[in-house]
Amino acid sequence: MVYARLIAMRLLKAVIVLFLIVIFNFLLIQMAPGDPAAILAGQAGAADQEFLNQLRERFGLDQPMYVQLWRYISGIAMLDFGYSYRLGVPVFDLIMARLPATLLLTGTAFVLSLVLGIVAGSMAAARVKKPSGSLIMALALVFYATPLFWVALMSVVVFSVYLGWLPAYGLYTVGADHTGFALMLDVAQHLVLPATTLALFFMAIYTRMTRTSMLDAAQQDYVKTARAKGLKPSIIQRRHVLRNALLPIITLAGLQAGQMVGGAILTETVFAWPGIGRLMFEALEQRDYNLLLGIFFFSAALVIVFNIITDLVYSLADPRIKKGAA
Amino acid sequence: MKKPLALAISAAALAFTSAALADDPKEGGVVNTIIQPEPPGLVLGMVQNAPTRTVAGNIYEGLLRYTTDLEPMPQLAESWEVSDDGRTYTFHLREGVTWHDGEAFTADDVVFSADVFHRELNPSARAVLQHVESIEATDDHTVVFTLTQPFGPFLLSFEAGTFTMVPEHLYAGTDFRNNEHNDHPIGTGPFKFDNWERGTVIELVKNEEYYEDGLPYLDGVNWHVIPDGASRAVAFENGTIDVLPSGTVENFDIPRLAEMDNVCMTEEGHEYFSPFAMLWMNNREGPTADKRFRQAVMYAMDREFAKDVLWNGLGNVPLSAFGSNARFQNDDLEPYDHNPERARELLDEMGYDGEEITILPLPYGETWTRWAEAVQQNLREVGINVETQATDVGGWNQRLGDWDYDLAFTYLYQYGDPALGISRTYLSDNIAKGSPWNNVEGYENERVDELFNEAATAFPDAEREKLYGEVQEILHEDVPVGWLMELGFPTLYRCDVQNLVTSGVGVNDGFKDAWLDR
Numbered sequence: 001m002v003y004a005r006l007i008a009m010r011l012l013k014a015v016i017v018l019f020l021i022v023i024f025n026f027l028l029i030q031m032a033p034g035d036p037a038a039i040l041a042g043q044a045g046a047a048d049q050e051f052l053n054q055l056r057e058r059f060g061l062d063q064p065m066y067v068q069l070w071r072y073i074s075g076i077a078m079l080d081f082g083y084s085y086r087l088g089v090p091v092f093d094l095i096m097a098r099l100p101a102t103l104l105l106t107g108t109a110f111v112l113s114l115v116l117g118i119v120a121g122s123m124a125a126a127r128v129k130k131p132s133g134s135l136i137m138a139l140a141l142v143f144y145a146t147p148l149f150w151v152a153l154m155s156v157v158v159f160s161v162y163l164g165w166l167p168a169y170g171l172y173t174v175g176a177d178h179t180g181f182a183l184m185l186d187v188a189q190h191l192v193l194p195a196t197t198l199a200l201f202f203m204a205i206y207t208r209m210t211r212t213s214m215l216d217a218a219q220q221d222y223v224k225t226a227r228a229k230g231l232k233p234s235i236i237q238r239r240h241v242l243r244n245a246l247l248p249i250i251t252l253a254g255l256q257a258g259q260m261v262g263g264a265i266l267t268e269t270v271f272a273w274p275g276i277g278r279l280m281f282e283a284l285e286q287r288d289y290n291l292l293l294g295i296f297f298f299s300a301a302l303v304i305v306f307n308i309i310t311d312l313v314y315s316l317a318d319p320r321i322k323k324g325a326a
Numbered sequence: 327m328k329k330p331l332a333l334a335i336s337a338a339a340l341a342f343t344s345a346a347l348a349d350d351p352k353e354g355g356v357v358n359t360i361i362q363p364e365p366p367g368l369v370l371g372m373v374q375n376a377p378t379r380t381v382a383g384n385i386y387e388g389l390l391r392y393t394t395d396l397e398p399m400p401q402l403a404e405s406w407e408v409s410d411d412g413r414t415y416t417f418h419l420r421e422g423v424t425w426h427d428g429e430a431f432t433a434d435d436v437v438f439s440a441d442v443f444h445r446e447l448n449p450s451a452r453a454v455l456q457h458v459e460s461i462e463a464t465d466d467h468t469v470v471f472t473l474t475q476p477f478g479p480f481l482l483s484f485e486a487g488t489f490t491m492v493p494e495h496l497y498a499g500t501d502f503r504n505n506e507h508n509d510h511p512i513g514t515g516p517f518k519f520d521n522w523e524r525g526t527v528i529e530l531v532k533n534e535e536y537y538e539d540g541l542p543y544l545d546g547v548n549w550h551v552i553p554d555g556a557s558r559a560v561a562f563e564n565g566t567i568d569v570l571p572s573g574t575v576e577n578f579d580i581p582r583l584a585e586m587d588n589v590c591m592t593e594e595g596h597e598y599f600s601p602f603a604m605l606w607m608n609n610r611e612g613p614t615a616d617k618r619f620r621q622a623v624m625y626a627m628d629r630e631f632a633k634d635v636l637w638n639g640l641g642n643v644p645l646s647a648f649g650s651n652a653r654f655q656n657d658d659l660e661p662y663d664h665n666p667e668r669a670r671e672l673l674d675e676m677g678y679d680g681e682e683i684t685i686l687p688l689p690y691g692e693t694w695t696r697w698a699e700a701v702q703q704n705l706r707e708v709g710i711n712v713e714t715q716a717t718d719v720g721g722w723n724q725r726l727g728d729w730d731y732d733l734a735f736t737y738l739y740q741y742g743d744p745a746l747g748i749s750r751t752y753l754s755d756n757i758a759k760g761s762p763w764n765n766v767e768g769y770e771n772e773r774v775d776e777l778f779n780e781a782a783t784a785f786p787d788a789e790r791e792k793l794y795g796e797v798q799e800i801l802h803e804d805v806p807v808g809w810l811m812e813l814g815f816p817t818l819y820r821c822d823v824q825n826l827v828t829s830g831v832g833v834n835d836g837f838k839d840a841w842l843d844r
Contacts, residue, residue, distance in 0.1 A: 034720025038727050040366075041761065049758055051449045058503065086366045087524075088508070097524060153556060161564050168560050174527045174548050175356055272552040274525030282363070282553075287720045 007308060014304040021300045022076055022293070026069055029289050036085050036287040037061055059085050059290075072293070081297070082290040084283070091294035094279065099298070101171055102275030106264050108191055109198035114253055116199070117206020122242060124207065125214035136207065144204035152197045152270040159193060166192050169272035194271040198264060202256055206249060213245035220244070246317050254310030258303035351543050355842035357823060359569035359833070360558055361528060361549040368511045368519065368528070370490040371439070371448050372502065379487040380571060381528055381549050383834035385426075386513035388486040389417055389436070392830040394597050396651070396742045398481050399829070402431065402491060402514065412476030412785040419467040423537045425493045426512045426519075433463030438494035440471075447502060454483045454746075457783070476785035479743030485598060485831060486515075488741075516542040516838040525551055530837075543841035555691065559583060568823055571833045572596065572815030577693040580638055583818055590821040593640060593814050595832020600651035601815065602644065603737040604751070605701070605808030606726065610768045613683060613710075614732050618676040620805035623733070624662035625669035626708040627701055633811060636697050640814025647801040649812045652740045652748060653787075654794040659802045662809075669708040682711045686726075686734035689719050694735060697810075701733075726762035737813060738763065742830070744794055745782035752797075752806060753778055769806035 037055040056062045060071060075082055081091035120136050127133030143151075160168035167190050172178065178186045217223065218241050226236050265277035276295060283291040365377035370386045389403040398406075403417040423431040441461045444451035457477040462470050473480065483489060491514060496507045511519045516538075517530035528549040532542055550567065552558045559579045561567040563586070572595075575583065584591045607614045607623065614620060629643045648655045685705075687698030698714055705712045712733070717725060725731050741747035750756050750763075754770040774797055781793035817833060819826055822843040826836050 032720070034718075034724045035727070035760075038723045038760065038762065039720055041763075049761070050452070052760060088367060088503070094524070101525075156557070156560055161560055164564065168564060168566075169552055169557050170550070171526060174550060175358070175529075270554045270557055272526075272550075272554065272557055274523070274551075278525060278553055285719055 003312065006311070010304075010308045010311070014301075014308075017304065018297070018300055019073075022073060022297060023069070025293055025296045026072060029292060030065060032287070034287045035061075036289060039287050040085060055085075059083075072290075076297070081294040084288050084291040086283075086286045086288045086291070091291050094291060095276065095294055095298055098274060098276045098279050101273060102264060102268070102277060104187075105191065105194055105198065105268070105273055105275060108195040109202070109264075110253075110257060112195060113199040113202035113206060113256075114249075117203040118210050118242075118246075118249065120203070121207040121210020122214060122237070124211040125218070125241075126237065128211075128215060137211065140204040140207040142204075143200040144208070146200075148197060148201060148266055149270060151200060152194075152267060155193050155197060156270075166190075168193070169270075171274055194264075194267050194273055197271075198267045205252065209249055209252065210245060213248055214241050217241045217244045243317065247314070250310060250313055250317060254306055254313075257306040257310070351824065351841035352843060353543050353841070354545050355543075355844060356546045356548060357544055357568050357837065357840065357842065358548045358550060358566060359571060360561070360567055360574045361551060361571075362558065362574045363553070364525065364551045365528075367508060368522070369492070369508050370486060370511075370513075371443055371451075371492055372508070374448065374450060374487060376573075379831075380834050381530070382490075382511060382513070383486050383515075383831065384517040384530055384547065384837050385511050385515045385519055386486050386490045386492070387515045387835075388484045388489050388491065389419075390481070390484040391835065392482070392485060392598055392742070394594050394827075394830050396482065396597055396653075396830050398484070401484075401486075402436075403484070406481075408481070413473045415471040415473070415480060417469045417471075419469065420537060421467055423514055424535055425495075425514055426533060427493070427496075428535075429493065429495050431491070431493075431514050432466045433469045434466075435491055435494045436469045437461050437463050438498055439492045440489055443492050443497060443502065444489065448488075450488050451483075453750075454480070454488070475783045477745070477783055478781070478785070478787065478790050479741075479745045482742045482746060486835060487831070515835075517544075517547060520546070527551060538838075542838050544837060547837050555579075562818065568820045569826065569833065570818040572817050575818075576691055577637060580816060580818065584816075588821050589818060591816050591818050592827050593816050595817055595827035595830070595834075595836065596815050597651050598742055598830035599739040600649050600742070600747075601737045601813045602649050602740055602747075603735065603810040603813055605810055606731065606734040606736055606766050607805070607807055608729065608732050608767060609770075609806055610729065612732055613676075613678055613681055616676050617804055618672045619678060620808070621662075622669040622672040622676075622678075622708065622710070623705065623808055624805055625665040625672070626704045626710065627808065627810070628664040628704055629811060630664065632697055632700055636693055636700065637811065637814060640816055642812040642814070644809045644812050645802075646798055646809060647752070647807075648744060648748060648794070648798055649740050651812065652742065652744055654744060654781075654791050656795045656798040658795075659798060666704075666708045673709060678710070680709070680711050682713060683732035684713050684715050686715055686717065686722060686731045688735040688737070689717060689722050698735060723762050726766050727760045729759065729766065729768065733808075734766075735810075736762070736766075744778075749778040749782065752801060767806050769804070771800065771804065774800055 036059065037052050040055055041052050060068060083089065084091055084094055087094065124133045124136040156168045159166045171190055172183065172186050176186065223236060223240050226240050264275060265281050267273065268275045268277040269281065280292065280295045283295065361377050361381055363377055365373065365375065365381060367373045368378060368382045368385065370378060370382040387401050389401060391399040391401045393399055402420055402423060404420045405418045407416045419433060425431055445455055457473050458471055459474045460472045464470055493512050496512060497505060516533050516536050518533045520529040520531045522528045529546060531546040532544060536542060552561055555576045559575045562570050562583060583589060607620050609615055633639060633641055633643055642650055645657060645661050646659050685698055685702055688694040702712050702714055726734055738751065739747050751765060752769055752774055753765060754775050756765040757768055758764055777793050777797040781790045784790045784793055817827060824841050824843050825839045826833065828839045829835055
């Protein structure tokens, strides 16, 4: 019951926030220089005035801004996100076609960074004064400080060009026509480099955070009490230290999950991963307003959803929080 | 013992390869290539941007093809006649041609495509159609175009990208832009549309019913979509990609890739488009409004350096407004060589006070950015105070369309004839705010208008040559825009892809004759 009410309240707020986001984004985009019709015409290589007028009329760009805004909002209310100017395909279809690839990539990277980060961080905390602990922290620092695009390109050069172990780009092998298990294996191979690239940065953050947080928790009185009770150190680490150390990590993980849609632009571009991030970047370059707004809308919605999930996970990790929310 | 045997084997292998080369083309195989950027659609005629032309040129066809010397070759038209007065063009269509859905291709399709479809949708065809009085099908396989007056470059406009043949039975009477068949283009070409996984690949398969015996040899062509330039180079390097059409990798990667084993390179296949890089100069206001300033810019720029260093020595430094692939070039003009001294003199003469001007690079990748830096450097050397302003494609479009710039990079296609691809930059009735591809610089000269207009419709060619000769002299003196370079756009490919570039549009229709020696 408590959960149901919490979720209902949050969803109601979410709708209002989304509505404001839609209007804000619409106005923001109007302020960007560049006219979609001119860009489309530009791609055509040849354009006369008639061609430009046809385009503007077709997309309603000849209407005053408030009419365009009204049309857009009333469309959204009916879950109609309009047509992409450039591709002539419904925005909703485009996003739905690309969303799975992005969720697969960022989801994998998310789990990978979280699991490896927490494991590495715990290990570093347990070996706080040993060289192995320092080594883990040094590696984390390196991954944290290295630019993503460099990691991406270098991993391609090493693993794809020189060693030839992993495919350098794409979601699957074009022309191989794999199905079933073979296709899964193929996609998994293609996933390795981009997911690792994307995961490294966050993994480094989680590692550092887990270590700090655990060392901090280890100083608390309840840990001393547990030790005094004679509990096994491994149980103390897991039940008392890690559980309490997790809260700040959950906060950060919630934020990372919220960025899942938009955060992979660079990785998706370098690895030719057919996801939303790339779609968004192209839409921006082409001033494909409808598509861009559609992606903004979905990203915003995802952020909100993940915020709600984060709160729920919080209350699982620390039962006191649930009481506070109720 | 060992050595002679090895020698004998390699000699045999050599003999075998050369025999194989001399052999008939092999059938089968799929070529993997790249399309960059991903096209917005594949219905040629509705969309004419470069990537659409590149892919769809293998699906759709025009009445004619063109050799690398821009001589017309038969395609859907088997033969053609031009009347003595240059006003009537009769095309005899090939018989037994079918659309990819099995319907017969007839003269009615030609009339529909040219007179209805392109008139409504296609700006480049519209420009040609203004010279056309009527288009008639006299029987199922004969079409007669009657012109209002002779139009010299008329025969050059039947390439698939300009006058694509579209199926009347699927489009007539429909809302073209929302036609359900747009998702699945139907042409007459050697390859059929199979599948488009957006963001990943466009797959074309062999048209088994193609009308030319034995063609095409390939089973299909896969056009991969890889948005990052470095990743495209890698894909070619590690062998997943067989053909890199021009412009798909950064210029500085080309020499490295071209030196790889089993990699060939050709500069042929761009004669029809012959992209001409120019510097728009604002003729309306600021120092650039002064002819002497513009001449100074021409003398200040080291175009040979740009060609050698930035474009790997490919391409051609133009003499003036007419490129070398366009017809009627006047080569009596005195070239604007790199001459900083002369540039400084001109600036002194006009009393240039050091007013700051801006330069707008073309946001199409690294090479263009570096080129703008090189030009900036050249101009500073002669005392021109110039700053670079970076924009993205949208901003660049808008700034040019609004005439809000001093100097700006661009490049335009020449389409083989001054009346198709060159005059549009200089005609004063082509000045219109909002488009970055017309007379953006705002050049107005009555005599130039007269000469261009007369030359377009003059008959025969000797007449045209005289008029174009004069117009080039005026333009050479006035320098309405800076002529930077005729770009060399090389195609890189694995050497076992045979017979790839066979026409003046290169890979745009090249897979028709291509075969794999594997």
